[in-house]
Amino acid sequence: MRNLTIIGGGPSALMLAAQIDTKKYQVTLCEKKKTVGRKFLVAGEGGLNLTYNCSIEELIRQYSPSDFMSPILRKFTNEDLINWLQLHEVSTFSGSSNRVFPDMEMKPIEVLKKITDLIAAKGIKLIRDTTWLGWDDEGYLNFDKSIDKDTDIVVYAMGGASWKVTGSDGQWSQPFKKRGIQTHLFRAANCAFEVDWNSNFITTHEGKPLKNIALTFNDFVAKGELVISKFGLEGNAIYALSQKIQDKLLTEKSTIIYLDLKPTMTVLQIKDKYKKSSRTKVTEILKKDINLDRTSIGILKHFTNKETFSDTEKLIEIIKSVPVTIKSSEELDRAISSLGGVSLSEIDLNFQLKKLPNSYVIGEMLDWYAPTGGYLLQGCFSMGFVLANHLNKLNTE
Numbered sequence: 001m002r003n004l005t006i007i008g009g010g011p012s013a014l015m016l017a018a019q020i021d022t023k024k025y026q027v028t029l030c031e032k033k034k035t036v037g038r039k040f041l042v043a044g045e046g047g048l049n050l051t052y053n054c055s056i057e058e059l060i061r062q063y064s065p066s067d068f069m070s071p072i073l074r075k076f077t078n079e080d081l082i083n084w085l086q087l088h089e090v091s092t093f094s095g096s097s098n099r100v101f102p103d104m105e106m107k108p109i110e111v112l113k114k115i116t117d118l119i120a121a122k123g124i125k126l127i128r129d130t131t132w133l134g135w136d137d138e139g140y141l142n143f144d145k146s147i148d149k150d151t152d153i154v155v156y157a158m159g160g161a162s163w164k165v166t167g168s169d170g171q172w173s174q175p176f177k178k179r180g181i182q183t184h185l186f187r188a189a190n191c192a193f194e195v196d197w198n199s200n201f202i203t204t205h206e207g208k209p210l211k212n213i214a215l216t217f218n219d220f221v222a223k224g225e226l227v228i229s230k231f232g233l234e235g236n237a238i239y240a241l242s243q244k245i246q247d248k249l250l251t252e253k254s255t256i257i258y259l260d261l262k263p264t265m266t267v268l269q270i271k272d273k274y275k276k277s278s279r280t281k282v283t284e285i286l287k288k289d290i291n292l293d294r295t296s297i298g299i300l301k302h303f304t305n306k307e308t309f310s311d312t313e314k315l316i317e318i319i320k321s322v323p324v325t326i327k328s329s330e331e332l333d334r335a336i337s338s339l340g341g342v343s344l345s346e347i348d349l350n351f352q353l354k355k356l357p358n359s360y361v362i363g364e365m366l367d368w369y370a371p372t373g374g375y376l377l378q379g380c381f382s383m384g385f386v387l388a389n390h391l392n393k394l395n396t397e
């Protein structure tokens, strides 16, 4: 029997542990924190969005690079994840937006417990409160506690670099770099972006949502919701474009996104409503005929001057394309996920580090991106499952 050490106790590691064949491997899982799955529980605070209910092709399109994620997701799809959870007594439901959640009566901690119970029942040794520091001079694993470092196979699953409080602090990148493994700089993803609001606007509209809008950045469009915050804009529509915006902000001090406040109507349809309206006050027309809410009207006023606001032609153009200048992203620690991490060129098709045979990397440690919507957890679970299947097939004699 070979020894397998898993470092990190997030969803990718837990899925791997749950699926690994313990007749072939003696498995130890080392976690820095006193408990595993802390980020998973944080994810659960806003509704534990486990995956997204759509065709496999649509699912794959959400990931970047999608050609990297495609074989992984095809081997363990969203449907497979839902069935796997069901098999382990976690029933799910698909919300109106096709996001998949655990059944209402099941709390995230109970979902986590189902998975950790499964792992415990397999006899996997869980070592908590133990941090991997890097490699010693002879290349052995180096922990802050004295534990058996001799292992045949190591799987690194230490997560990305946001929400440090959960244990995913990206400290692992230093020893990786020292070892000559290319890692890309961590940057915030699925995060808020800074907008210069005027004080009147933010006092009235802080915390207010902009529902059913569309955002355009270069040729990319994201539909969904935004929330006005003191810092700027947050919400799934801007999260979906976060990687593209971040890439632009690498070389530019600011960039412009375009907000369509009425994606369900064309310019012509809005013009027609305007023409047919019996009202004279612009704000009344916007509210009653075009059905814009107070915050959308506030946005229009914020980004136009009096002259434009009373010029019907110009105002209608702006309703469909409000230019909003973005200055920076929110700090990495507050982001839902991180860009960067181990370069995908460092691993082979089975997640094995090319420079370190018998060492594998999975989950958010790797440099891939997905928007919110359950795609992040799906990606991590798929990697854990696919790697377990690969290791289970290896000849361990």
Ligand SMILES: Cc1cc2nc3c(=O)[nH]c(=O)nc-3n(C[C@H](O)[C@H](O)[C@H](O)COP(=O)(O)OP(=O)(O)OC[C@H]3O[C@@H](n4cnc5c(N)ncnc54)[C@H](O)[C@@H]3O)c2cc1C
Binding pocket: 007, 008, 009, 010, 011, 012, 013, 030, 031, 032, 033, 036, 037, 038, 039, 040, 042, 043, 044, 046, 047, 048, 049, 050, 051, 130, 131, 132, 133, 157, 158, 159, 160, 162, 163, 166, 167, 168, 169, 170, 171, 172, 335, 336, 337, 362, 363, 364, 365, 372, 373, 374, 375, 376, 377, 378, 380
């Ligand atoms: C606020 C928030 C909400 C989210 N909501 C959702 C959602 O609804 N749906 C969704 O799909 N995704 C969501 N996510 C993202 C999702 O939680 C992550 O993508 C996922 O947890 C990453 O899994 P992972 O296995 O790569 O690592 P992580 O979950 O980051 O776990 C890594 C583990 O490794 C441990 N570790 C780190 N360094 C060491 C070390 N040196 N030694 C030992 N152990 C170490 C950490 O303590 C941690 O437990 C959310 C994230 C946040 C922050």
